[in-house]
Amino acid sequence: MTEQNIPLLEVEDLAVEFATPDGVVRAVDGLSYSVTAGRTLAIVGESGSGKSVSSLAVMGLLQIPPARIVRGAVRFKGEDLLTLSPKEHRAVCGAHIAMVFQDALTALNPVHTVGWQLTEALRARRKMSRREAAGRAVELLDMVKVPNAKERIKDYPHQFSGGMRQRVMIASALAMDPEVLIADEPTTALDVTVQAQIMTLLSEIQAERDMGLILITHDMGVVANVADDVTVMYAGRAVEQASVFDVFASAAHPYTRALLRSIPRLDQKGAGLEVIPGRPPDPTSVPAGCPFHPRCGYAEDVCRSDPPPPQHTLLYDRRSACHFAERVVQERGGVR
Amino acid sequence: MTDTDVVLEVRDLAKTYPVRRGVVVKREVATVRAVDGVSLTLRRGRTLGLVGESGSGKSTLAKMLVGIEKPTRGEILVDGVDVTDLGRADRRRLRGTIQMVFQDPYTSLNPRMSVGEIVGEAFAIHPGAVPPGGRDKAVRELLDRVGLNPDHVNRFPHQFSGGQRQRIGIARALAVSPRILICDEPVSALDVSIQGQVINLLEELQDDLGLSYLFIAHDLSVVRHIADEVAVMYLGRLVETGQDAEVYDHASHPYTRALMSAVPVPDPTRRDRPEIVLEGDMPSPSKPPSGCHFHTRCWLAPTLADAVTDETRPDGARVPSVCRHDSPKLAPQESPDHLAACHFASDAARR
Numbered sequence: 001m002t003e004q005n006i007p008l009l010e011v012e013d014l015a016v017e018f019a020t021p022d023g024v025v026r027a028v029d030g031l032s033y034s035v036t037a038g039r040t041l042a043i044v045g046e047s048g049s050g051k052s053v054s055s056l057a058v059m060g061l062l063q064i065p066p067a068r069i070v071r072g073a074v075r076f077k078g079e080d081l082l083t084l085s086p087k088e089h090r091a092v093c094g095a096h097i098a099m100v101f102q103d104a105l106t107a108l109n110p111v112h113t114v115g116w117q118l119t120e121a122l123r124a125r126r127k128m129s130r131r132e133a134a135g136r137a138v139e140l141l142d143m144v145k146v147p148n149a150k151e152r153i154k155d156y157p158h159q160f161s162g163g164m165r166q167r168v169m170i171a172s173a174l175a176m177d178p179e180v181l182i183a184d185e186p187t188t189a190l191d192v193t194v195q196a197q198i199m200t201l202l203s204e205i206q207a208e209r210d211m212g213l214i215l216i217t218h219d220m221g222v223v224a225n226v227a228d229d230v231t232v233m234y235a236g237r238a239v240e241q242a243s244v245f246d247v248f249a250s251a252a253h254p255y256t257r258a259l260l261r262s263i264p265r266l267d268q269k270g271a272g273l274e275v276i277p278g279r280p281p282d283p284t285s286v287p288a289g290c291p292f293h294p295r296c297g298y299a300e301d302v303c304r305s306d307p308p309p310p311q312h313t314l315l316y317d318r319r320s321a322c323h324f325a326e327r328v329v330q331e332r333g334g335v336r
Numbered sequence: 337m338t339d340t341d342v343v344l345e346v347r348d349l350a351k352t353y354p355v356r357r358g359v360v361v362k363r364e365v366a367t368v369r370a371v372d373g374v375s376l377t378l379r380r381g382r383t384l385g386l387v388g389e390s391g392s393g394k395s396t397l398a399k400m401l402v403g404i405e406k407p408t409r410g411e412i413l414v415d416g417v418d419v420t421d422l423g424r425a426d427r428r429r430l431r432g433t434i435q436m437v438f439q440d441p442y443t444s445l446n447p448r449m450s451v452g453e454i455v456g457e458a459f460a461i462h463p464g465a466v467p468p469g470g471r472d473k474a475v476r477e478l479l480d481r482v483g484l485n486p487d488h489v490n491r492f493p494h495q496f497s498g499g500q501r502q503r504i505g506i507a508r509a510l511a512v513s514p515r516i517l518i519c520d521e522p523v524s525a526l527d528v529s530i531q532g533q534v535i536n537l538l539e540e541l542q543d544d545l546g547l548s549y550l551f552i553a554h555d556l557s558v559v560r561h562i563a564d565e566v567a568v569m570y571l572g573r574l575v576e577t578g579q580d581a582e583v584y585d586h587a588s589h590p591y592t593r594a595l596m597s598a599v600p601v602p603d604p605t606r607r608d609r610p611e612i613v614l615e616g617d618m619p620s621p622s623k624p625p626s627g628c629h630f631h632t633r634c635w636l637a638p639t640l641a642d643a644v645t646d647e648t649r650p651d652g653a654r655v656p657s658v659c660r661h662d663s664p665k666l667a668p669q670e671s672p673d674h675l676a677a678c679h680f681a682s683d684a685a686r687r
Contacts, residue, residue, distance in 0.1 A: 046527040161617045162390075191389035191554060193614045196598040200613060218528055221557075221600030225607055244604045262532040264561035266584070266599045273561065275532040279497050 007034035007075075008212045009058070009097065009180045014072030016050075016057050019065055025283040027053040029236040031072075035180060035212040035229075040203075042215045042227035042244070044259075046280055050236035051216045055182045059099055060089035076180075094125065098173035100166075102185035107169060108157040114141075115153030118172045125176070140171040144201060163194035170201065180212040187222065199226060220263055224248055232256045235281050235291035242318035252320035252329040254296045290323070298324050342416070343548050344378040344401070344434070344516055349410035351396050355622055368622045370396040372572035373410070376550075378516065381542065383549040385563030385580070387556055387595070391618050393572040394552045398518045401550065402436045403427050414516075432462055435509035439521035441501030445493040451504055452489035455479065458511035465512045478507040483537060499530035503537065510541070520552045535562055556599050560584055568592050571621055571629040574666060578674030588669045588676035588685040590636040615651070628679065631659040636684050656680075 016028040028050040035041045045051040056062045058074050060081065074081045076096060081089045101107040109117055118140050119133035128136065134153065141149035144167040157165055166186060173181060183202065187195035203226055206213045217223060223230060223244065230247045232240040232255065240253035251257035261274040278295045281287055287294055293303040300323075308321045322328060351371040356362040371393040378384045388394045399405040401412060403422070412420050419430050438444035445454055456475045459466050466474045476486035482503040493501055502522060509517055519538065523531040539562065541547060553559050559566060560580065567577040568589065576589040587593045597612040614633050619625055625632045637655035641647075646654040658679050666675040669685070678684055 046529060163617055191618075192556070192598040193389065193594060194617065196600075196611070196613055197615075199600075219600065220528070220602040224602045224604045225600045227604075248602065248604050259529060260602065262529055263602060264532075264535070264555075264557040265602065266557045266560055266596060267601060273532040273536055275536060276529040279499060279530060280527070 006077075007036050008077060009214075010034040010073075010075040011054070011058060012073045012075070014054060014057060014074065015070040016053055016062065017068045017070050019068070020284070022284045026070075026286070027067075027236050027283060028057065031231075031233070031236075031238050033231050033238065033241065035214055037179070037212055038206070038210045039228045040206065040213040040215055040226055041229045041231065042217060042223040043231045043233060044217060044220065044223055045233035046218060048235075048280055048283060049233040051233050052184055054233075055099065055184060055214065055216060058182065059093050059097065060086055061099075094121065095176055096178055097180045097182065098176065098178035100169050100173050100181065100183040100186050102188050105157060105162075105165060108165065110157055113154055113156055114160070114168050117157075118153070118168070118175055121172075121175050136175070140175060141168070143174065143205070144168070144171045146171070162190055163197060166190065166194075166198050167201065170198075170205070174205065177209070178211065180214065181206070182214045182216070184216040185218070186215075188217075188219075195222075202226075220260060232259070235286050236283070237291065237321060238319075239292065239321045240319065242320075246318050250329050250331075252318055252325050253292075253322045254298050254324075254328055255292050257328060258295075258297075290321075298322070298328065300324075341379045342377050343380050343414065344376075344550070345411075345413040345416075346374060346376045346397075346401070347411040347413070349374045349397065349400060349412065350408050351393075351400060351405060352408045366622045368620075369572050369624065370621055371400070371407075372624075374569070374572075374574050376567055376574070376577070378548050378550055380515075380548055381546045382564045383542065383551050383562055385559035385566045386550060386552045386569065387554070387559050387566060388569035389554060389595075389618055391571070391621060392569040393621070394569050395520055397569075398436065398520045398550070398552055401518055402434055403430065428462070431514075432465070432512045433514055434516045434518060435512065435514040437502075437505050437509050437517055437519045437522045440525050441498050441505055442525070444505055445501055447493055450490050450492055451479070451484075451496075454493070454504060455507045455511055458508060462512045474511075478510055481510070481541075482507045483533075497530075498526050499533060502526060502534050506534075506537065506541070510545075515546070516548045516550070518550045518552070521554065522551075523558060524553065524555060531558070538562065556596060568595070571618065571624050573629060574675075574677065575630065576674075576676045577666070578669070578671070582669070582671060582674040586670065586674070586685055588674070588681040589630075589678045590634050590680075590684045591630050592676075593684060593687075594635060627658070627660045627662055628664050628677075630678075631655055634659065636678075636680060636687065639687075640680055640683060 012032045014028055014031045018025045018027055031054050043051045057069060076092055081092055115134060115137040118137040122128045122136055123133050137153045138149045146152055146164055146167050187198050227244045230244050231238050234255050240256045251260055258276045262276055276295050281291055289305050290303045290308050293299040302323050308323050349371060350373050353368045354364045355366040355368060357365045386394050400407050407420060411418050414433055452475050455478055456471055459471045475489060479486045484503050523534050551562055563580050566580050566583040568575050570591050576583055576592045587596060594612045594614045612635050616633055631637055632649055637659045638653040640656050641654040645657050647657045647660050649655050664677045664679050666677045669676055669681060
């Protein structure tokens, strides 16, 4: 959110609904964010918070119906992708915005070699010959530091370890030289030492190419390590948006504050963990007013009746969707 | 601590699986050493955290402790009695002492049984646990005990959230009043805000019922929070054990140091702390490296090699030949119950 940079990707007031047998579910409700070249935006939230759905909407990968984009804009360099036809939308994404998924084993096609998958897009869109494509595949695998790339392009996904598969996923995302990379829980299925390798690789590649990176995660440790800006989602809404240092020094939304306090830490041995009572709302029946109020220690009558202003702006360009944002931030409710 | 406090002891436990090839005639082509000579003790009312990455053998160890897998070698002692080779009846009695809580609350509960049936099934199998007339009441008490509404006894697993299902799994384990719970990654499938609730429940139950836990996890922060003692596994072997503070604050095995360094600290101001990044993946347990299993990925060994005694490892780095040929034994560090299996443990602790 720096002033001097024009955003590469801008999401404005996005709302997505799903038709389900239990009624209409609003999975994303009024989400706005932007990412500029060379910056990392972390989108944090628990399962069902809408963080993955919103990025699928950005990529034009939602199945419509049952999904429906109710309102909002997804602008890439100023062009609203939601006004394009689905085919044109995906073409823009294919050329400029790439995505890395959580589970590389299911995201890769088991019946094709890794080399084939890496270059499918190049052969289809850039009309590369087979030989050119194979050469490019080796380059890509080298870039993500898969050892012995020349031989390994002939292997199938199941012949790779979890960490190596995630590298292959990243390589295939880089094939079209994207300007924005969306990584959806890229390290969740991996062991910690491999997670560290993958996060280091992503940061290096981002710096090299000056890419905008959107990192979707539930892990506050990963956020603290790599993000510049943070968007915290709860029940389909952005509840807090600020720089990573502001969020960790003094959270401005009670949910962020509680989340930070409920994680066990390697460098501290505490007594009982502070917990957030209850659980995230069922998306078919989100509470009235502020969706977090049944679990919130700050809740008063106004929280039960009035939805908080979504873009309650505090000092220093930070936003918190809480009626009592000033109070929360003044209590410096960050990390224990 | 006296020895009477030891509720569970494992001596030199090992499990190997044969790798067979061939369609008609199956030849044994290799063996996988999933667990390779592990010794542990668990004391009454305490929590032993078992840490390791996938493939380290921690779940195989858990399965042997509850009798799902039969050890290839070694002994399991419960209250000083060897339970490694038991008949059916004795094994059933043993299950009244040791129970297990599983990782995945979505697949470890039978979707066609109500919560009451899931928790109460234990009473049918262990008739001595609760007299027949009191079983419904006992199930309701158990549900209440783990923080679920006792009136939901007739609901089915799909009607509960992940955190609540894990509570059902805990209630089922508690039904036969065990003294030892083997918890295999009990919170790793849960959302962050729910993890804390389940961890706090486990701690409360431990205080109230005097339970002993073997808490298996890959998340070192969670283990730091809950464990009194910690054991670190790598490729089927223990590489370091000790009191929680000894292992976390004075880690003496290079692998433990690397694991801890890899855990992201939720504090952006500490982003630039020096980090040990391990290269490559864990080797396959069917072909473990010679000597110290960790020498192929060790960050310390290459710094200790000298011109006379070193050797080249597969990635080209030179390491001391002792690392490549001799398997290090667990040896005491500064305190006698802090053990580390590294030829250069004191160097590892210093760096």
